[in-house]
Amino acid sequence: MPMSDSGNTDILIDISTAILRAHEGELQFRALEDAGESAKRLPFGPFMPHRHRTMEISLRQWVREQVGVDLAHVEQLYTFADQGRYRSGESDERHVVSVGYLALARAEDAGGGAWDNLYRHFPWEDWRTGRPDVLDAVILPALDNWLGRHDHAAERVRLAFGRNEAQWDEEFVLERYELLYQAGLIEEAVRDGRITSPPQEALGAPMQLDHRRILATALGRLRGKLKYRPVLFDLMPDRFTLRALQETTELVIGTSLHKQNFRRLVEKSGFVEATGETSRTRGRPAELFRFRHGNRADRPLAGLRVSGGRKTGRTS
Amino acid sequence: MPMSDSGNTDILIDISTAILRAHEGELQFRALEDAGESAKRLPFGPFMPHRHRTMEISLRQWVREQVGVDLAHVEQLYTFADQGRYRSGESDERHVVSVGYLALARAEDAGGGAWDNLYRHFPWEDWRTGRPDVLDAVILPALDNWLGRHDHAAERVRLAFGRNEAQWDEEFVLERYELLYQAGLIEEAVRDGRITSPPQEALGAPMQLDHRRILATALGRLRGKLKYRPVLFDLMPDRFTLRALQETTELVIGTSLHKQNFRRLVEKSGFVEATGETSRTRGRPAELFRFRHGNRADRPLAGLRVSGGRKTGRTS
DNA sequence: ACAATTATGCTCAAAGTGAGTATAAATAAG
DNA sequence: CTTATTTATACTCACTTTGAGCATAATTGT
Numbered sequence: 001m002p003m004s005d006s007g008n009t010d011i012l013i014d015i016s017t018a019i020l021r022a023h024e025g026e027l028q029f030r031a032l033e034d035a036g037e038s039a040k041r042l043p044f045g046p047f048m049p050h051r052h053r054t055m056e057i058s059l060r061q062w063v064r065e066q067v068g069v070d071l072a073h074v075e076q077l078y079t080f081a082d083q084g085r086y087r088s089g090e091s092d093e094r095h096v097v098s099v100g101y102l103a104l105a106r107a108e109d110a111g112g113g114a115w116d117n118l119y120r121h122f123p124w125e126d127w128r129t130g131r132p133d134v135l136d137a138v139i140l141p142a143l144d145n146w147l148g149r150h151d152h153a154a155e156r157v158r159l160a161f162g163r164n165e166a167q168w169d170e171e172f173v174l175e176r177y178e179l180l181y182q183a184g185l186i187e188e189a190v191r192d193g194r195i196t197s198p199p200q201e202a203l204g205a206p207m208q209l210d211h212r213r214i215l216a217t218a219l220g221r222l223r224g225k226l227k228y229r230p231v232l233f234d235l236m237p238d239r240f241t242l243r244a245l246q247e248t249t250e251l252v253i254g255t256s257l258h259k260q261n262f263r264r265l266v267e268k269s270g271f272v273e274a275t276g277e278t279s280r281t282r283g284r285p286a287e288l289f290r291f292r293h294g295n296r297a298d299r300p301l302a303g304l305r306v307s308g309g310r311k312t313g314r315t316s
Numbered sequence: 317m318p319m320s321d322s323g324n325t326d327i328l329i330d331i332s333t334a335i336l337r338a339h340e341g342e343l344q345f346r347a348l349e350d351a352g353e354s355a356k357r358l359p360f361g362p363f364m365p366h367r368h369r370t371m372e373i374s375l376r377q378w379v380r381e382q383v384g385v386d387l388a389h390v391e392q393l394y395t396f397a398d399q400g401r402y403r404s405g406e407s408d409e410r411h412v413v414s415v416g417y418l419a420l421a422r423a424e425d426a427g428g429g430a431w432d433n434l435y436r437h438f439p440w441e442d443w444r445t446g447r448p449d450v451l452d453a454v455i456l457p458a459l460d461n462w463l464g465r466h467d468h469a470a471e472r473v474r475l476a477f478g479r480n481e482a483q484w485d486e487e488f489v490l491e492r493y494e495l496l497y498q499a500g501l502i503e504e505a506v507r508d509g510r511i512t513s514p515p516q517e518a519l520g521a522p523m524q525l526d527h528r529r530i531l532a533t534a535l536g537r538l539r540g541k542l543k544y545r546p547v548l549f550d551l552m553p554d555r556f557t558l559r560a561l562q563e564t565t566e567l568v569i570g571t572s573l574h575k576q577n578f579r580r581l582v583e584k585s586g587f588v589e590a591t592g593e594t595s596r597t598r599g600r601p602a603e604l605f606r607f608r609h610g611n612r613a614d615r616p617l618a619g620l621r622v623s624g625g626r627k628t629g630r631t632s
Numbered sequence: 633a634c635a636a637t638t639a640t641g642c643t644c645a646a647a648g649t650g651a652g653t654a655t656a657a658a659t660a661a662g
Numbered sequence: 663c664t665t666a667t668t669t670a671t672a673c674t675c676a677c678t679t680t681g682a683g684c685a686t687a688a689t690t691g692t
Binding site for chain 2: 637
């Protein structure tokens with residue numbers, strides 16, 4: 001980075017955004033298709049500092065106008081300057097630094113356009129109906145094989161994938177993705193020329209550039225943030241049943257929760273208030289709740305501290 | 317950010333780093349002085365993408381060579397493109413985007429150079445000897461006065477500063493700093509021309525540019541991270557007593573902890589193992605511990621879940 | 633020898649949490 | 663219209679975690 005600057009460094013800053021919503025039982029993100037490209041991509045565009053005061057403001061405006069989505073929550077994820085990669089098919093030789101953003105939208109504000117099921121790109125992250133088969137059938141054996149040649153990574157694999165004594169931690173989405181990438185089990189690794197042998201079997205649908213990595217970062221961040229900030233409500237409509245809130249939570253953290261305890265947790269948290277109205281569906285009607293605090297921006301702290309089943313086998 | 321690009325956007329990327337260590341009972345950061353400038357600054361330098369593969373690698377190398385510190389932990393904080401500010405005293409008109417980093421060093425690896433007490437810049441964040449006087453004497457009255465003209469921010473103030481029912485949350489360092497800045501109680505706000513009336517009394521020592529904001533981000537992030545990742549040990553020497561570990565923890569989170577419970581917490585966590593050796597100081601000798609896992613990088617998950625006193629007065 | 637100081641062990645009550653059982657209120661089926 | 667099915671909600675209970683303190687141990691300083 002430093003030392004005496006030698007020459008001109010033409011840098012282009014891209015902003016890439018993972019826009020998520022909960023819709024029809026899926027955790028979805030806004031995905032764009034390019035002609036002649038099978039892999040999809042996230043919405044992104046150049047940052048032009050002389051036009052916009054802050055990245056977040058310009059991002060919101062641009063997403064509303066160009067992508068047709070009204071964003072509820074916007075959060076900067078990470079600035080990737082790693083690869084020293086150039087934007088492909090570009091005539092000039094500028095270095096691209098990409099700033100990744102996570103954005104949440106309510107299904108109502110999300111307009112038309114194409115949305116993709118996030119877990120289609122991360123099948124090993126969805127534990128709602130139990131441990132995904134692909135883990136034991138494909139991923140762990142392949143990682144073991146890779147570890148034969150790279151055993152220094154054994155501990156990382158143990159922790160990220162919850163083997164032996166370790167627990168599966170749903171927040172380690174990025175760690176898992178990067179291990180799979182390094183082990184060459186991810187199509188992007190082949191495309192980037194990091195690995196010569198093609199993956200034995202596609203692990204999740206690939207995406208352009210490093211967009212799947214940005215998605216992994218986004219999912220991991222969101223799963224973590226849930227627990228200490230009420231971001232969940234930025235995925236919910238104005239009124240919702242506790243059941244709907246629980247389903248959205250489960251979508252995000254990728255596990256299923258105990259209904260009665262979830263109710264206790266939410267009620268105790270003070271984040272919601274009953275409206276008096278009820279919803280009519282199949283069984284007994286459910287009370288409709290709304291998020292407390294009308295004032296956006298002025299968000300309370302804390303989050304939901306959701307957690308899966310009891311942890312047995314402590315590594316004391 | 318987007319739409320059709322019109323012309324040349326010359327962007328300069330700076331990397332600014334908050335390097336922290338725990339030393340002589342203080343939480344310190346590496347501070348540089350410039351001739352003719354009373355306010356200090358963080359180490360920073362331009363990012364040159366054609367020279368370095370990743371920002372983190374180049375940062376480590378640059379800090380070792382130029383600042384003389386061996387970094388234990390490095391973590392990207394945030395990319396600030398807000399102000400649309402230009403670097404002062406520069407002939408060219410490039411926009412500066414600054415990427416902030418948090419770095420931790422062990423006191424042993426921290427070489428010479430000037431280190432500053434972090435809490436000198438954030439006196440309201442140090443609660444180790446009780447609630448800081450400046451809060452009730454200066455900050456809250458001044459904020460109340462400001463709220464008279466800006467009452468929309470009342471809820472933010474309530475949450476950030478733990479008034480009424482709300483708890484003081486030690487992680488909200490940045491929120492507090494930004495409120496103080498907006499309220500014009502911070503010298504930097506005057507310097508940036510955001511406010512005309514000078515602050516009645518200097519609240520903490522000012523710094524150049526937005527470096528105090530980066531420090532606030534760093535402190536808040538570190539305080540949060542402690543709880544779910546064992547970063548604390550990147551501030552500790554190889555062998556340490558539990559007392560020393562507790563003191564470092566208290567330095568970071570800015571509150572004091574119950575000794576016996578801290579011991580229980582740490583022992584149960586499995587992060588440390590006894591070495592058999594003991595330290596000799598004043599009273600009874602203490603057992604020396606070391607961090608488990610020789611392998612750097614291969615860090616366990618989880619953190620310490622430290623917490624201050626019991627929370628009373630729940631907002632149910 | 634004794635006071636002061638620091639470390640460590642242990643107890644106890646309150647709060648939190650995982651995992652149920654029980655009951656209520658609706659719709660769908662017969 | 664009676665009953666099965668479905669969903670919502672209430673409550674219990676054992677176990678764990680946590681805040682707070684008392685008690686004891688092993689040093690140094692006087």
